Amino acid sequence: MKIQSPEDLEQIRKSGLAKIHPGHVRIGVGTSSCGIAVGGLELYDRMRDIIQKEGYTISLVKTGCIGYCKEEPIVSVSIPGKALVLLHKVSVHDAERILSLSLSGEVPEDLALCKVTDWDHITGTLVYGDGFEHIPDYGDVQFFKHQKKVILRDSGFINPEDIDEYIAIGGYRAAFQALTNMTPDAVIDEVKKSGLRGRGGAGFPAGLKWEITKKAPGEEKFIVCNADEGDPGAYMNRNEMESDPHMLMEGLLIGAYAMGVHEGLIYIRAEYPLAIERLMIALDQARGLGLLGKNILNTGFDFDIQIAIGAGAFVCGESTALVASIEGKIGRPRLRPPRLTDKGVWGRPTDLNNVETWCNVPVIIHKGAGWYAGIGAKGNTGTKVFSLVGKVDNVGMVEVPLGTSLNTIIYDIGNGGAEGKAVKAVQTGGPSGGCIPARLFDTPVDFENLNHVGTMMGSGGLVVMDEDTSMVDIARYFINFASSESCGKCVPCREGLKHLLLILNRIMAGKGTETDIEVLKSLSDTIVKTSLCGLGQTAPNPVLTTLKYFGEEYERLLSTEV
Amino acid sequence: MDEKALDEIIAQYTSPSGKTLGILREIQIREKHIPIDTLKLLSTKIEAPLSELYGLVTFYSFFSLQPIGEHLITVCMGTPCHVKGAEAILRTLEELLKITNMSQNGKYFQTTEDNRFTVEIARCFGACSMSPVIHIDGHLYGYVTPEKIPQILEEFGWKR
Numbered sequence: 001m002k003i004q005s006p007e008d009l010e011q012i013r014k015s016g017l018a019k020i021h022p023g024h025v026r027i028g029v030g031t032s033s034c035g036i037a038v039g040g041l042e043l044y045d046r047m048r049d050i051i052q053k054e055g056y057t058i059s060l061v062k063t064g065c066i067g068y069c070k071e072e073p074i075v076s077v078s079i080p081g082k083a084l085v086l087l088h089k090v091s092v093h094d095a096e097r098i099l100s101l102s103l104s105g106e107v108p109e110d111l112a113l114c115k116v117t118d119w120d121h122i123t124g125t126l127v128y129g130d131g132f133e134h135i136p137d138y139g140d141v142q143f144f145k146h147q148k149k150v151i152l153r154d155s156g157f158i159n160p161e162d163i164d165e166y167i168a169i170g171g172y173r174a175a176f177q178a179l180t181n182m183t184p185d186a187v188i189d190e191v192k193k194s195g196l197r198g199r200g201g202a203g204f205p206a207g208l209k210w211e212i213t214k215k216a217p218g219e220e221k222f223i224v225c226n227a228d229e230g231d232p233g234a235y236m237n238r239n240e241m242e243s244d245p246h247m248l249m250e251g252l253l254i255g256a257y258a259m260g261v262h263e264g265l266i267y268i269r270a271e272y273p274l275a276i277e278r279l280m281i282a283l284d285q286a287r288g289l290g291l292l293g294k295n296i297l298n299t300g301f302d303f304d305i306q307i308a309i310g311a312g313a314f315v316c317g318e319s320t321a322l323v324a325s326i327e328g329k330i331g332r333p334r335l336r337p338p339r340l341t342d343k344g345v346w347g348r349p350t351d352l353n354n355v356e357t358w359c360n361v362p363v364i365i366h367k368g369a370g371w372y373a374g375i376g377a378k379g380n381t382g383t384k385v386f387s388l389v390g391k392v393d394n395v396g397m398v399e400v401p402l403g404t405s406l407n408t409i410i411y412d413i414g415n416g417g418a419e420g421k422a423v424k425a426v427q428t429g430g431p432s433g434g435c436i437p438a439r440l441f442d443t444p445v446d447f448e449n450l451n452h453v454g455t456m457m458g459s460g461g462l463v464v465m466d467e468d469t470s471m472v473d474i475a476r477y478f479i480n481f482a483s484s485e486s487c488g489k490c491v492p493c494r495e496g497l498k499h500l501l502l503i504l505n506r507i508m509a510g511k512g513t514e515t516d517i518e519v520l521k522s523l524s525d526t527i528v529k530t531s532l533c534g535l536g537q538t539a540p541n542p543v544l545t546t547l548k549y550f551g552e553e554y555e556r557l558l559s560t561e562v
Numbered sequence: 563m564d565e566k567a568l569d570e571i572i573a574q575y576t577s578p579s580g581k582t583l584g585i586l587r588e589i590q591i592r593e594k595h596i597p598i599d600t601l602k603l604l605s606t607k608i609e610a611p612l613s614e615l616y617g618l619v620t621f622y623s624f625f626s627l628q629p630i631g632e633h634l635i636t637v638c639m640g641t642p643c644h645v646k647g648a649e650a651i652l653r654t655l656e657e658l659l660k661i662t663n664m665s666q667n668g669k670y671f672q673t674t675e676d677n678r679f680t681v682e683i684a685r686c687f688g689a690c691s692m693s694p695v696i697h698i699d700g701h702l703y704g705y706v707t708p709e710k711i712p713q714i715l716e717e718f719g720w721k722r
Binding site: 033034036037038069070072229230231232233234235238265267270271272273306307308309310311312313314325326327328329330331345346387389390391395396427430461463465469474477478481485487 | 577578579580581582583584586587610614617618621622623624625639640641642643644645646684685686687688689690691692693695700702703704
């Protein structure tokens with residue numbers, strides 16, 4: 001059926017709710033990439049086999065990732081009238097026990113991580129129930145306690161391969177509202193008022209970019225979703241697409257309507273096969289319900305989305321290189337201006353936003369700009385999802401309001417260093433970012449404050465380093481990365497980075513001199529000032545920040561020979 | 563790849579956006595490399611200069627002109643993997659599979675003499691929570707240590 005009225009949407013919402021609360025036991029197995037790698041699929045298959053063989057009345061679904069990657073595979077057990085229980089580090093050997101206990105209204109408490117009595121999906125609330133007094137509440141778990149889930153509100157609860165479940169918790173209501181009750185300008189206005197800034201790293205106001213694209217002359221325009229999440233250590237976008245692909249679809253649909261664009265493209269990296277698969281399923285389902293295609297929601301508006309898959313090149317995250325790659329060319333950046341909003345895909349005005357930026361849109365329309373702007377800090381509204389990884393105890397996806405301090409993220413949520421070791425620094429912003437020493441962990445995480453300490457927000461990777469990590473080695477690692485991924489078009493980046501790498505190798509080998517340190521500084525400065533694109537302009541940041549904050553580690557490695 | 567198969571792949575792409583890389587990707591997946599003859603054929607079919615297509619194949623790390631071995635091992639070299647010892651994983655693989663640390667066209671790409679294994683590196687899988695990670699024929703292995711590698715390789719027919 002094609003959704004044409006609020007009644008149609010309501011009908012699907014009810015059938016989706018009947019899947020989430022089927023009136024009998026429902027078990028969800030976390031099967032995002034992280035869950036699968038530690039046996040999530042085997043666990044799912046085993047449970048399915050047992051259910052079939054025994055004829056159990058149990059709904060078994062694949063869910064996305066709730067973010068506590070360290071505890072995967074995570075299984076959710078929902079027994080009618082009782083709290084939803086999350087079980088952690090579940091193995092195939094636990095399958096039989098979980099299933100048979102659930103049928104008698106119980107869960108294996110030794111595997112329980114926490115319970116959820118009701119869940120605020122923001123666009124709707126689900127009430128599960130009570131019981132299981134001995135199991136801690138979700139809000140009492142250290143890893144979850146300090147988080148605020150807006151973008152990840154559905155992750156781990158719904159089946160990402162079923163559009164009905166997304167609609168069940170209020171999904172596509174914002175799109176319906178925008179397309180049937182708001183003018184395109186009113187939508188843009190709402191996004192502008194929300195203060196939403198680009199989540200790809202640069203923090204450009206999203207509503208303003210939309211307005212510029214809308215005003216650009218020409219009929220044929222594009223919107224693009226940048227899903228080329230290339231920063232090593234960052235996997236927020238992968239999780240967002242694997243766990244809740246319709247949130248992205250809905251954001252794109254609302255944006256397309258606001259800008260009057262009929263063609264959308266998702267440029268996604270080849271390294272994310274599961275995300276690609278789930279996006280394809282989501283596209284098909286959205287088309288099936290008339291949420292994409294011709295005459296969407298019977299409004300006369302046409303819009304469809306196509307997926308373009310990358311082929312492994314970090315530089316393609318740069319917007320002009322990304323466009324070249326979509327057009328089947330080598331991903332080499334070009335000078336800007338002209339900006340993409342003037343000349344983008346196939347020379348047409350193009351609005352390009354990151355996955356997470358698009359994911360913010362439905363909730364802004366649903367709850368209003370005022371509600372959204374109340375989260376975070378002034379000028380840095382909303383939440384941001386981070387991947388907290390490296391040598392930290394609690395590894396996983398973390399969502400907090402912008403302006404939250406690094407201390408909160410690394411110590412309160414992350415529980416400090418892994419294996420009891422002392423945290424030395426955190427690296428933000430991928431190869432374009434820098435290393436922040438532990439003594440500056442009271443820094444609020446927002447676009448300006450991170451720039452102030454010499455690094456940048458980037459897409460949201462937070463890689464924790466401990467006392468055993470050599471900061472000079474980290475600088476060398478990033479320069480090696482950037483040098484290998486340089487497209488080779490401009491000299492400062494192609495040759496400059498190569499020389500930085502030679503010098504860093506020399507220092508690591510114990511043969512560096514004071515002059516080398518001076519050259520590192522001056523050459524870095526030249527690369528920053530003269531490179532053509534963001535890759536080169538930011539590539540020396542890891543060197544500059546480690547020199548600034550960990551200069552003594554360089555000094556210790558210098559040759560004592562004269 | 564015969565002409566008919568190539569025509570079928572090309573026919574799947576009705577929009578120009580993402581077309582060229584999409585076709586090359588399909589060829590790479592089916593043939594486990596990009597045969598130069600297929601590239602020449604493609605050049606005439608989609609009216610793109612061969613030099614341009616060759617440029618794409620050597621620029622993007624997903625493509626390879628040399629056939630890959632029976633099993634493809636990809637070692638993630640992302641930052642979290644790096645700080646947790648990815649370098650040691652790669653060195654162990656080189657040692658066990660008797661390959662050398664050499665790159666071709668700037669890409670790390672090594673195939674064993676018996677053509678059983680190809681080892682390559684990736685920038686980041688985004689599976690950082692389980693670092694260090696490696697990928698073999700689509701299976702992700704997390705929390706890898708040098709000690710675990712022989713056992714993993716044995717699953718793919720490697721003998722000590």
